[in-house]
Amino acid sequence: xxxxxxxxxxxxxxxxxxxxxxxxxxxxxxxxxxxxxxxxxxxxxxxxxxxxxxxxxxxxxxxxxxxxxxxxxxxxxxxxxxxxxxxxxxxxxxxxxxxxxxxxxxxxxxxxxxxxxxxxxxxxxxxxxxxxxxxxxxxxxxxxxxxxxxxxxxxxxxxxxxxxxxxxxxxxxxxxxxxx
Amino acid sequence: xxxxxxxxxxxxxxxxxxxxxxxxxxxxxxxxxxxxxxxxxxxxxxxxxxxxxxxxxxxxxxxxxxxxxxxxxxxxxxxxxxxxxxxxxxxxxxxxxxxxxxxxxxxxxxxxxxxxxxxxxxxxxxxxxxxxxxxxxxxxxxxxxxxxxxxxxxxxxxxxxxxxxxxxxxxxxxxxxxxxxxxxxxxxxxxxxxxxxxxxxxxxxxxxxxxxxxxxxxxxxxxxxxxxxxxxxxxxxxxxxxxxxxxxxxxxxxxxxxxxxxxxxxxxxxxxxxxxxxxxxxxxxxxxxxxxxxxxxxxxxxxxxxxxxxxxxxxxxxxxxxxxxxxxxxxxxxxxxxxxxxxxxxxxxxxxxxxxxx
Numbered sequence: 001x002x003x004x005x006x007x008x009x010x011x012x013x014x015x016x017x018x019x020x021x022x023x024x025x026x027x028x029x030x031x032x033x034x035x036x037x038x039x040x041x042x043x044x045x046x047x048x049x050x051x052x053x054x055x056x057x058x059x060x061x062x063x064x065x066x067x068x069x070x071x072x073x074x075x076x077x078x079x080x081x082x083x084x085x086x087x088x089x090x091x092x093x094x095x096x097x098x099x100x101x102x103x104x105x106x107x108x109x110x111x112x113x114x115x116x117x118x119x120x121x122x123x124x125x126x127x128x129x130x131x132x133x134x135x136x137x138x139x140x141x142x143x144x145x146x147x148x149x150x151x152x153x154x155x156x157x158x159x160x161x162x163x164x165x166x167x168x169x170x171x172x173x174x175x176x177x178x179x180x
Numbered sequence: 181x182x183x184x185x186x187x188x189x190x191x192x193x194x195x196x197x198x199x200x201x202x203x204x205x206x207x208x209x210x211x212x213x214x215x216x217x218x219x220x221x222x223x224x225x226x227x228x229x230x231x232x233x234x235x236x237x238x239x240x241x242x243x244x245x246x247x248x249x250x251x252x253x254x255x256x257x258x259x260x261x262x263x264x265x266x267x268x269x270x271x272x273x274x275x276x277x278x279x280x281x282x283x284x285x286x287x288x289x290x291x292x293x294x295x296x297x298x299x300x301x302x303x304x305x306x307x308x309x310x311x312x313x314x315x316x317x318x319x320x321x322x323x324x325x326x327x328x329x330x331x332x333x334x335x336x337x338x339x340x341x342x343x344x345x346x347x348x349x350x351x352x353x354x355x356x357x358x359x360x361x362x363x364x365x366x367x368x369x370x371x372x373x374x375x376x377x378x379x380x381x382x383x384x385x386x387x388x389x390x391x392x393x394x395x396x397x398x399x400x401x402x403x404x405x406x407x408x409x410x411x412x413x414x415x416x417x418x419x420x421x422x423x424x425x426x427x428x429x430x431x432x433x434x435x436x437x438x439x440x441x442x443x444x445x446x447x448x449x450x451x452x453x454x455x456x457x458x459x460x461x462x463x464x465x466x467x468x469x470x471x472x473x474x475x476x477x478x479x480x481x482x483x484x485x486x487x488x489x490x491x492x493x494x495x496x497x498x499x500x501x502x503x504x505x506x507x508x509x510x511x512x513x514x515x516x517x518x519x520x521x522x523x524x525x526x527x528x529x530x531x532x533x534x535x536x537x538x
Contacts (some may be wrong), residue, residue: 034333041326058312058372061319069322069355076329077348080341143311144372 013053020046033079041072058144204289208307211288219442220250226494233498260431265336268428272334277433279327280440283320284447290316291450292375294460294479305460305479306375313374314366317451318359321406324444325351328408331437332425343424346414346505351406353512358402360520361395364527365455368392374451378459385466389456394523396456398516400489403448405512407441409493411500412508449489450482457485 019042026039044067051060151159224239228246231238240246264273290313294305310316325348332344365388366372369380381388389396405412416424426437453459460478464470503511 038330057310058315061312061315065315065319065322069319069325070352073322073325073329073348073352076326077345077352080329080333080345080348144315 009053013050016046016049016053019043020050034076037072037075037079040075041068044068044072056143058147204307208289211293211307212285215285215288215443215446216439218446219439220254222442222445222490223253223438224250225490226497229491229494230498233495254435257435258432262431262433263428265428267336269334269336272330273428274433276327276331276334277429277436277440279330280324281327281436281443283323284440284443287317287320287447288450290374291447292378292454292459293482294477296375309373309375312372314362314372314377314455317374317447318355318362321444321447322351322355324440327437327440328425331429335425335428337428339422339427340425343416343421343427346421347408347425350408350412350414350508350512353509354402354405354412354516357398357512357516357520358406360517360524361399361402362455363520363524364388364392364395367524367527367531374454374459377455378461381458382461382465387456387458387461387463387465392456392523392527394519395527396452398520398523399456400448400452400492402512402516403452404493404496405508407444407448407493409441409445410497411503413502414505414508445490445493446486449486449493452489453482453485 023039023041023043023046027036027043030036030039045064048060048063048068051057051063224246227249228238228240238246239249242248242252264270289307290310292306292309296304296306296309328347328351329344332340332342332347335341365377365380368384368388368391369377371377371380377388404410408414408416416426421427426434429437458465460482462470462473462476462481
């Protein structure tokens with residue numbers, strides 16, 4: 001019991017991390033697209049739980065809202081609409097294999113770099129970051145206020161550019177949909 | 181043996197982790213059981229009221245005035261056979277009803293049933309005051325749809341599948357205006373916490389339903405659509421789809437779907453009361469002449485308003501004919517979404533201008 005209380009956060013972290021990894025493996029490995037989509041949902045919810053464990057309530061809840069409640073529902077909708085029960089065997093082109101290997105190596109290298117090479121290691125930097133966010137302009141702020149402060153003050157241009165990209169993508173989808 | 185158990189318990193209660201971890205859990209369980217009881221009698225009230233609206237009696241045989249009818253219903257549903265179709269996807273079929281009920285119940289962990297304590301040691305009428313509670317509520321409400329989609333898909337029945345698809349389309353469409361409608365009150369209160377929003381209404385001395393009448397309307401219409409209730413009950417339109425996504429379900433699993441629908445009704449009502457009708461506040465909180473109304477405790481006001489909303493749900497069911505599917509989509513996308521967007525724009529402008537003013 002003492003063990004459970006003292007290391008509760010760590011135990012929960014490994015639990016949800018296992019869910020995230022298992023879900024990601026399932027998305028790649030399972031043949032039935034419905035199962036793949038549900039595994040992806042498990043991964044999204046696991047990531048949300050990891051955010052909550054790091055006291056990033058706002059980001060965690062938005063993760064559930066956007067990816068869990070929005071994106072995945074649309075995925076499932078399409079899968080049910082076209083009624084795919086099983087994906088046909090798709091031969092992987094021989095030419096894409098080397099490219100995939102290069103991308104995979106780069107990705108792993110980047111993640112390792114983030115964990116090892118960042119000042120103070122990943123965990124410590126994260127903790128310092130949240131502490132700094134908690135107190136902006138000499139005022140104790142809640143989680144959502146801290147997110148808003150960073151988003152609409154420090155990174156306003158990047159935020160607006162991203163929203164413009166999304167708008168372009170949306171208009172593009174409407175135009176493509178109309179042509180048929 | 182029993183002595184060591186007691187010792188252990190006494191020691192556990194003394195620890196600070198206990199109040200941190202187990203006290204909220206116990207509180208949450210109490211809230212859930214209260215909600216279960218409320219749901220059982222809500223079903224009974226609906227049947228009696230529908231009987232009244234349709235000029236017939238309704239269930240009045242079991243117990244005095246039929247008051248034991250819900251108990252009899254629950255017993256019947258619990259002992260009935262739980263059938264599973266032959267070619268259903270077993271695990272998904274079994275899991276789906278739970279996925280409908282669980283998110284709806286979790287939402288009650290952030291709903292403030294009454295005021296925060298003014299005196300030390302007084303009870304707090306909510307489990308937790310989450311900083312991002314409003315987003316939490318919307319996020320969890322949007323998860324309930326997986327149970328419906330999964331149940332419809334796993335049943336291996338065309339009516340179930342079509343019902344599930346309809347429901348997915350409907351809920352995705354109406355989530356958008358519902359979320360946008362909540363933005364207006366949140367800007368007025370300057371807080372995402374549900375307790376903060378009610379306190380914002382106390383500061384303003386006015387329920388947000390008055391300045392946010394448009395958002396209130398949009399929220400409630402979208403809320404009725406989200407719960408798949410009349411006149412938006414297309415996912416279970418019996419004349420077209422037999423019973424929609426729960427066609428194949430029976431016994432206790434059907435009861436869980438039923439429970440989920442009614443729990444969602446209470447969630448929509450509770451959030452509408454908290455955000456638009458001042459939660460635990462009395463009517464006209466700024467008028468001194470009505471101060472005697474404060475004799476009624478805040479919890480009673482809260483539940484009185486929730487019951488009013490639940491009555492509205494039942495009244496709708498007894499009154500309106502069902503929408504057609506294209507009408508439903510038109511209403512959501514062409515009317516409610518532009519309306520709620522305009523409301524956000526106007527509210528934002530007013531908030532900025534008032535803040536800059538004298």
